[in-house]
Amino acid sequence: xxxxxxxxxxxxxxxxxxxxxxxxxxxxxxxxxxxxxxxxxxxxxxxxxxxxxxxxxxxxxxxxxxxxxxxxxxxxxxxxxxxxxxxxxxxxxxxxxxxxxxxxxxxxxxxxxxxxxxxxxxxxxxxxxxxxxxxxxxxxxxxxxxxxxxxxxxxxxxxxxxxxxxxxxxxxxxxxxxxxxxxxxxxxxxxxxxxxxxxxxxxxxxxxxxxxxxxxxxxxxxxxxxxxxxxxxxxxxxxxxxxxxxxxxxxxxxxxxxxxxxxxxxxxxxxxxxxxxxxxxxxxxxxxxxxxxxxxxxxxxxxxxxxxxxxxxxxxxxxxxxxxxxxxxxxxxxxxxxxxxxxxxxxxxxxxxxxxxxxxxxxxxxxxxxxxxxxxxxxxxxxxxxxxxxxxxxxxxxxxxxxxxxxxxxxxxxxxxxxxxxxxxxxxxxxxxxxxxxxxxxxxxxx
Numbered sequence: 001x002x003x004x005x006x007x008x009x010x011x012x013x014x015x016x017x018x019x020x021x022x023x024x025x026x027x028x029x030x031x032x033x034x035x036x037x038x039x040x041x042x043x044x045x046x047x048x049x050x051x052x053x054x055x056x057x058x059x060x061x062x063x064x065x066x067x068x069x070x071x072x073x074x075x076x077x078x079x080x081x082x083x084x085x086x087x088x089x090x091x092x093x094x095x096x097x098x099x100x101x102x103x104x105x106x107x108x109x110x111x112x113x114x115x116x117x118x119x120x121x122x123x124x125x126x127x128x129x130x131x132x133x134x135x136x137x138x139x140x141x142x143x144x145x146x147x148x149x150x151x152x153x154x155x156x157x158x159x160x161x162x163x164x165x166x167x168x169x170x171x172x173x174x175x176x177x178x179x180x181x182x183x184x185x186x187x188x189x190x191x192x193x194x195x196x197x198x199x200x201x202x203x204x205x206x207x208x209x210x211x212x213x214x215x216x217x218x219x220x221x222x223x224x225x226x227x228x229x230x231x232x233x234x235x236x237x238x239x240x241x242x243x244x245x246x247x248x249x250x251x252x253x254x255x256x257x258x259x260x261x262x263x264x265x266x267x268x269x270x271x272x273x274x275x276x277x278x279x280x281x282x283x284x285x286x287x288x289x290x291x292x293x294x295x296x297x298x299x300x301x302x303x304x305x306x307x308x309x310x311x312x313x314x315x316x317x318x319x320x321x322x323x324x325x326x327x328x329x330x331x332x333x334x335x336x337x338x339x340x341x342x343x344x345x346x347x348x349x350x351x352x353x354x355x356x357x358x359x360x361x362x363x364x365x366x367x368x369x370x371x372x373x374x375x376x377x378x379x380x381x382x383x384x385x386x387x388x389x390x391x392x393x394x395x396x397x398x399x400x401x402x403x404x405x406x407x408x409x410x411x412x413x414x415x416x417x418x419x420x421x422x423x424x425x426x427x428x429x430x431x432x433x434x435x436x437x438x439x440x441x442x443x444x445x446x447x
Contacts, residue, residue, distance in 0.1 A: 004030045005069075006042040007062050010049025012203040012239055014082060016154035018047045019255075020142030021081070021108050032148060035066075036282065040073045043115055045390060046428055047108075048084035048092075050169055055409040059084045061095050067098035075425035077101065077115050081108055083173035085186055089130050104130035104257035105174055109142050110403075133175035134252065139213065141184045146195050151393050151423045152237070153197040157185050158204025158430055160213065165270075166281045167313065167341065167349040174205050178213035186226050193232030199262075200227075201237045208245025220245070221253035221419070230231040234407065234425060235391065243284040243292035255299050264410040269316045271306040273320040274311055274325030279352070279409030286327050288386075293331045304334040304410040309368055312341040312361030315354035321364050334379035334410070336372040338365050373435075380411060380433045387447065388413070388430050390440065394423045405444075421445075 004025045008018040022032050022157055025043070033039045044066040048059040063080055070076045079101040080092050086104035093102060100118045103111055107129040118127055139159055147153050161170055162178045180188075189200055202223075204210070210220040227236055236257070238398075246267075254261050265291070271277050274285050296303055309324060328336070340361040343350035390413050394406035400415045403421055407430075414437055427447045428440035 001031045002029065002042040003033045003040070004041065004043040004045060005033050005035040006045050006047065007035045007066065008047040009055065009062065010047075010051065010061055010083065012154050012201060013156060013205060014047050014049060015107055015147075016144070016203050017082070017142070018045075019144045019147050019154070020156070020444075021045060021111055022144075022148060023049070023144050024109055024112050030112070037065075037069050037072070041069070042073075042074060043077045043079065044069055045079045045081060045111065046166045048080060048082035049086040050082075050087045050173055050344075054342065056088070056091075059318040063096045063099060067096065070098060074368065075119055078197055078277070079109075079111055079115065081105075081111060083170070086130060086133060086173045087169060089128055092225060093126050093128075099126045100104060102130065103125050104133065106131045106133055106136055106140070109140065119127070119347075124301060133173070136160075136178065139178035139180050141180060141188075144188070144192075146192065146197065149395070151197070151391060152199045152201055153192040154203045155185065155189055155192065155200045156180065156203050157205050157208050161205045162209075162212070163206070164278060164281060164348075166352070167310065167344065167347055169344040169347060170205060171403075172346055174239040176211055176213060177206065179210050179216075179218075181214065182216060182218050182223055182226060185223060186230065189227055189230045191232055196423070198233065198267070199235035200233055201209075201239065202440070203239045204386075206242070207212070207239050208241040210299050219227065219249060221247075221249040224253045224257055228260055234260065235262050236260050237264055238266075240266040240268055242268050243289045246295055250297055251299065254296075255428070258299065260354070262408045262410070263298075263303040264306070264408065265296050265303055266306035269298070269327070270310050270318070271313065271320070272309075272324035273316070276316055276320050276324075279315060280310075280313060283347060286323070289332055292325065296426070300409075302383070302409055304333065306335045306337070307333045307408075308337045308339065310339050311364035311368060312354035312356035312400050314341070314349055314356065316341075316356055325371065328368070328375070332375055332379075334376055336368060336375075338368045339366055340370065377433060377435075381439050383411065383430050384433065386430050387427055389425060389447075390415075390428055390441070390443075391425050392417070392421045392423065396422075402436075413440045414438070416439040417442050417443045
């Protein structure tokens with residue numbers, strides 16, 4: 001049997017895309033194997049990301065690893081796909097030699113077919129399959145049966161973004177907003193539940209705008225209400241949402257589905273300073289952000305709130321940075337994704353005056369990292385002694401050999417227990433706190 005190996009960089013949407021590609025290969029008769037120099041494969045697929053310049057660099061490093069494994073296994077094929085491939089295929093081709101196929105974000109479901117064509121054609125210049133992403137008007141449903149090595153399944157419900165934030169390359173990589181037909185999304189969730197998945201994570205570029213780019217006139221709230229009725233799905237976790245998308249209808253759906261919705265919300269921030277938010281072309285103010293977080297906590301008082309923050313955006317002063325720190329202190333997120341601003345070719349922000357030095361970006365990132373660490377520990381300390389529902393993963397923690405899993409509100413838990421708990425929802429008492437999680441004991445299947 002032919003073998004295929006995958007490496008995925010970037011967001012949960014990319015991870016969901018990889019699973020769809022994996023399923024397409026399996027239907028074509030391939031076996032999936034680890035992406036490792038110790039395991040030979042016939043095809044090496046690298047699903048790339050291009051959110052920052054450093055991410056592009058990481059993609060090239062992984063692609064060079066794939067080419068090295070190809071060279072050690074003559075006759076194999078290397079595929080570069082995903083956002084970096086869509087945005088800058090020429091750079092990939094010029095900077096990484098030995099790649100056989102460069103596929104954009106629209107061609108992922110055709111990769112097995114492209115591989116067959118490349119194998120018939122033999123060695124030569126990379127075959128490009130990078131279509132005009134803005135010409136795609138409808139959502140492409142990509143079938144999956146599950147998530148290899150994962151106990152939560154990512155359900156891809158939306159694609160593309162019509163918002164043109166001044167710093168963001170994603171619309172260029174993913175195109176216009178398209179939404180999965182509700183019947184297709186619910187059908188996929190039903191199949192995932194039938195395959196044993198009790199938690200699904202809704203993913204997309206902009207899931208709060210679900211329904212746009214579709215003729216159904218549906219909203220994320222409508223989809224959630226439909227998913228509540230899927231038998232076997234016990235937990236629904238949401239991907240990132242914008243403050244303006246936390247509408248009365250959305251909040252009503254959350255309230256009605258509290259028994260299934262996980263109290264974990266990643267609310268996009270980027271900056272706590274209104275002048276920077278305007279230059280970023282974000283659609284909310286710092287006060288609106290704060291109010292959105294408050295509304296979520298009215299329904300889920302112990303919710304984990306996550307945020308993305310960019311430091312060193314062009315024109316950001318020390319005073320602007322202090323306002324971001326103040327907003328974080330007042331909204332108290334439990335986890336943060338901190339990015340140093342990276343100019344992306346083709347975006348308006350790349351041409352703005354007042355570009356901030358790398359030294360200042362690093363200093364501001366360290367400032368926020370200290371806040372991130374402290375607020376995360378304070379969040380976990382509040383839960384010491386509580387009984388929590390935990391979805392244990394099928395793998396044990398490699399460092400300790402203990403079971404590991406996630407609570408509904410996104411606390412990483414480590415516990416002693418039997419293998420029969422792997423991949424199952426159980427209940428435990430949360431105990432000691434450490435840098436990236438908590439321990440738990442008294443683990444039981446029933447509360």
